[in-house]
Amino acid sequence: DSGVTQTPKHLITATGQRVTLRCSPRSGDLSVYWYQQSLDQGLQFLIQYYNGEERAKGNILERFSAQQFPDLHSELNLSSLELGDSALYFCASSVGTTQREQYFGPGTRLTVT
Amino acid sequence: GENVEQHPSTLSVQEGDSAVIKCTYSDSASNYFPWYKQELGKGPQLIIDIRSNVGEKKDQRIAVTLNKTAKHFSLHITETQPEDSAVYFCAASPLLSGGYNKLIFGAGTRLAVHP
Numbered sequence: 001d002s003g004v005t006q007t008p009k010h011l012i013t014a015t016g017q018r019v020t021l022r023c024s025p026r027s028g029d030l031s032v033y034w035y036q037q038s039l040d041q042g043l044q045f046l047i048q049y050y051n052g053e054e055r056a057k058g059n060i061l062e063r064f065s066a067q068q069f070p071d072l073h074s075e076l077n078l079s080s081l082e083l084g085d086s087a088l089y090f091c092a093s094s095v096g097t098t099q100r101e102q103y104f105g106p107g108t109r110l111t112v113t
Numbered sequence: 114g115e116n117v118e119q120h121p122s123t124l125s126v127q128e129g130d131s132a133v134i135k136c137t138y139s140d141s142a143s144n145y146f147p148w149y150k151q152e153l154g155k156g157p158q159l160i161i162d163i164r165s166n167v168g169e170k171k172d173q174r175i176a177v178t179l180n181k182t183a184k185h186f187s188l189h190i191t192e193t194q195p196e197d198s199a200v201y202f203c204a205a206s207p208l209l210s211g212g213y214n215k216l217i218f219g220a221g222t223r224l225a226v227h228p
Contacts, residue, residue, distance in 0.1 A: 002156065031214065043157070043202060043218040056213045090156050094214065100145045100164075100206065102216060104156035 003027065004105035006091050012111045018079040021108045025072055025093030031055070032074040033094075033102060034066055038087040049074055050096070081112045115140045117205050119219025127227055132190045134222045136203035139184070143205040146179060146186045147216070151200045161188070193226045200224070 003026035013019055025032050034046040036059075045058035049068035060066075063081075068074045078085060088109050092102040116139040126132050138146075144165035149157035163170045163177045163186065170177050174193075179186040186205075190197055200223050204216040 002158070004156075033215070035216075042220050043216075045215040045217070048213070048215060056215050058215055100208070100214065101147070101159055101162065102214075103159060104149070106156045 002103040002105065004091060004093050004103055006089075006105040006108050008108060009106070010109045010111075012113065013081060014113055015081055015083060017081050017112075018077065019081065019110065021076040021078070021089050021091075021110075023074045023076070023091030023093075023105060025074070025091075026103055028095060029093035029103075030072065030096050031094045032068055032072070033092040034060075034074070034076050035090045035092065035104075036087050037090060037107070043090075046076070078110070083112050086110055086112045115205075115207075115217045117203060117217050117219040119203050119222060121222060122220065123223045123225070125225045125227065126193050128193060128195060130193055132188075132193050132197070132224055132226075134188045134201055134203065134224075135185065136187070136205075136219050137183075137185050138205040138217070140205065140207055140217070141184070142207035143217075144208055145206040146177070147204050147206070148175075148177060148188050149202045149204065149218075151202065151221075153199075157202060190224075193224075195226050195228055198224055198226045 005024045030051045046060040048056040066076045088107045090107045092104045147162035151157045176189045203219040
């Protein structure tokens with residue numbers, strides 16, 4: 001158990017809908033990262049937050065957004081969902097910027113029908 | 114652009130044999146190289162990592178080597194056991210100013226250890 005928690009574990013929704021995925025980092029970690037894992041694209045970095053501020057963006061679609069709250073938990077919002085958004089979404093956390101180790105949560109499996 | 118190539122995509126070994134997985138990275142600014150193990154239905158688990166100022170690191174049956182000049186790094190698992198069966202991912206990460214710390218992952222290697 002990495003100490004990173006994600007909810008929900010599974011999510012099934014229809015095209016065009018909007019969902020919110022939630023992540024709680026390990027105790028003491030200030031950085032949160034979101035990754036998407038699909039069969040054809042592998043593990044792709046989406047976005048990083050550090051202590052409430054966005055730090056880096058990767059291959060994140062404009063339909064997707066994220067935020068990190070004062071209690072350091074983070075939410076990833078996916079809107080106007082398409083079939084191709086079906087994937088595993090992982091959250092990872094790290095202590096900060098000088099400690100590089102990222103610890104992953106168990107993931108949320110999103111299925112868009 | 115940033116890219117990490119990983120080989121082989123699948124690897125089958127007998128219990129007790131060694132397994133080697135190799136990765137090549139393109140971004141010369143990369144200075145941190147972790148390896149993750151992902152079991153079915155679980156998130157990636159950090160098993161070992163190496164920084165660019167070190168050439169080799171060992172942790173029991175697992176070792177990682179880094180060749181900065183060639184931009185290669187490898188994972189070595191000795192005395193493999195059935196519980197080592199999983200998908201292994203290498204990753205590379207540049208550390209840029211401002212705490213930019215993303216991981217670029219390889220495509221993964223599915224390791225099967227047969228009793």
